[in-house]
Amino acid sequence: MATTPTHTAEHAEGAGGEPRAGTARRGVLRDPAFLRLWTGTTASGLATWALPFVLGLAVLDRTIGAGTLGLLLAARTAGFLVAVAVGGVLADRYSRRGVVLWAGLAAAAATPLLAAGLGRSLPLALAAAAVAGAGQGACRPAFQALTAEVVDEERRQAANAAMTLSVRATTLAGPSLTALLAVVLDTWALLLGIGLLWLAAALVPGPGAGTRPGAAEPGARPSFAAEFAEGLREARRHPWFLAGLGALTTVIATGYSATGVALPLVSRDKYDTEVVLAAAMTAYTLGALGGALVVARWRPRAQGRAALAGLALYGFAPLSLVLPVHWVVVVAAYAVAGVGIELFNVPWFTATQREVAPDKLARVSSLDFMLSYGLAPAGLALIAPAIDHFGPGPVLAVCAALCFTAPAAAALVPSARSFSVPGAR
Numbered sequence: 001m002a003t004t005p006t007h008t009a010e011h012a013e014g015a016g017g018e019p020r021a022g023t024a025r026r027g028v029l030r031d032p033a034f035l036r037l038w039t040g041t042t043a044s045g046l047a048t049w050a051l052p053f054v055l056g057l058a059v060l061d062r063t064i065g066a067g068t069l070g071l072l073l074a075a076r077t078a079g080f081l082v083a084v085a086v087g088g089v090l091a092d093r094y095s096r097r098g099v100v101l102w103a104g105l106a107a108a109a110a111t112p113l114l115a116a117g118l119g120r121s122l123p124l125a126l127a128a129a130a131v132a133g134a135g136q137g138a139c140r141p142a143f144q145a146l147t148a149e150v151v152d153e154e155r156r157q158a159a160n161a162a163m164t165l166s167v168r169a170t171t172l173a174g175p176s177l178t179a180l181l182a183v184v185l186d187t188w189a190l191l192l193g194i195g196l197l198w199l200a201a202a203l204v205p206g207p208g209a210g211t212r213p214g215a216a217e218p219g220a221r222p223s224f225a226a227e228f229a230e231g232l233r234e235a236r237r238h239p240w241f242l243a244g245l246g247a248l249t250t251v252i253a254t255g256y257s258a259t260g261v262a263l264p265l266v267s268r269d270k271y272d273t274e275v276v277l278a279a280a281m282t283a284y285t286l287g288a289l290g291g292a293l294v295v296a297r298w299r300p301r302a303q304g305r306a307a308l309a310g311l312a313l314y315g316f317a318p319l320s321l322v323l324p325v326h327w328v329v330v331v332a333a334y335a336v337a338g339v340g341i342e343l344f345n346v347p348w349f350t351a352t353q354r355e356v357a358p359d360k361l362a363r364v365s366s367l368d369f370m371l372s373y374g375l376a377p378a379g380l381a382l383i384a385p386a387i388d389h390f391g392p393g394p395v396l397a398v399c400a401a402l403c404f405t406a407p408a409a410a411a412l413v414p415s416a417r418s419f420s421v422p423g424a425r
Helices: 006-012 032-060 066-093 096-117 122-150 153-184 187-203 224-236 239-269 275-295 303-322 327-355 358-372 376-390 392-411
Strands: none
Touching: 032 066, 032 096, 032 122, 032 153, 032 187, 066 096, 066 122, 066 224, 066 358, 096 122, 096 187, 122 153, 122 187, 122 327, 122 358, 153 187, 153 275, 153 327, 224 239, 224 358, 239 275, 239 303, 239 327, 239 358, 239 376, 239 392, 275 327, 303 327, 303 392, 327 358, 376 392
């Protein structure tokens, strides 16, 4: 089955089938279509990150309580998990640009309703949070597939690196910017600002290729469940994808969740300062920025195994919290983990866009997000009581071991060497 999308030819060739002059040489950041997509993705990422932060400010000003905050975040997560599966099917069935549009508009409309419900109507606030999460979830696989429509294969790794750079940059600068805005704006105004970000995410990106290769006619279209099952079958055609997704899910559900719970405790109890917490998280983000810059141009021969080795570097984060080391070592371990996660993410997204059948790309991407990000709350829910029962040391040691061994096991799959199955394309 041919998996090189028809849009590659559309972007690279002129009407007579000859390559457009300068197209292959033009950097991805000078491509107006990609810049529009990058802007929309950045706006959605900033809106996604800002919502829990702003809701936390609502707890500080006593608009809502901590219990309400937990319910709102749970509702948003539930909306995300449902919509990421639905959005994957819809993005393969219809226009991916259309899915981004309607998902972004839904999130934009839900945000002022959330503001109206805070402290006044819990059911309204919960419903709005769920819709906002659904908009986020539906956008994720659609954006992933739309990148493959807008950018030709040769430039996709650079494009994915640019995408992740925007995410890390907003994560780094976002807290300071939001804190400054909170000095002059109340929670209601900040939530309206998030709604405007979602509006930009919906309206700014341009159209993609538009048609789905091999799509069924409306009258002959299978059911939603059947189409989702097609995506599962497509994922099974790529053993490297299943192995890599298992490793990524393990690292996020154990290492990422464990350090999220344990790092504040270790910072307070072991080093007697919150500086370690802030420094480690900043180092992680800076490391991820550096990793994205490196991987934008780095093309190792065994790219899949290099990416899995990068993923395994996350194990140094929980390991540093167990060992009796100076806090500088903890910060350095988090920087290494940040580098490693992007050494994995960018080739992983690029390989998925390259190897998966174009008409099933959004569904396979939705499976990625459902498992890797969807199980993170479960990891947090299980690891917190485990730390209370066994103590942070044993739990962190087990998590570090899993972070090292899961990518190593995935690397043993033959097709994981290059994130490609010979002949499958």
